[in-house]
Amino acid sequence: MLAEKVSISLPTPLLEFVEHYKESHALKSRSKVIEMALERLQQESLEAAYRQAAADVDPAFDATNADGLRNETW
Incomplete structure (x- = not known):
């Protein structure tokens, strides 16, 4: 992996x-x-982004998904 050199400043306790x-x-x-x-x-x-995405799933989707229709009917 290529790396770029940067300079950072840290408080003494963090540097230690x-x-x-x-x-x-x-x-x-x-x-x-x-x-x-x-x-x-x-x-x-x-x-955290994956947790948020999972929380955003519409619960009605499962009910629609289980309506008895098979994918082939689409």
């Missing part, structure tokens, strides 16, 4: 956490820690 996480998980760089954190946020957002 990133450094500790990197060392305790034997990661090669701080960038890898930040990448993993962003991937997790992305995954959480996707899961």
Whole structure:
């Protein structure tokens, strides 16, 4: 995967956490820690979107879907 170099500023406690996480998980760089954190946020957002989409399903669809008609009749 191609990567672009960016610069970020973090409060000292967060930077210390990133450094500790990197060392305790034997990661090669701080960038890898930040990448993993962003991937997790992305995954959480996707899961939330799927939950919302599932909640938006019209309950009447199941009743219509079970009306006894087969797909071939369409």
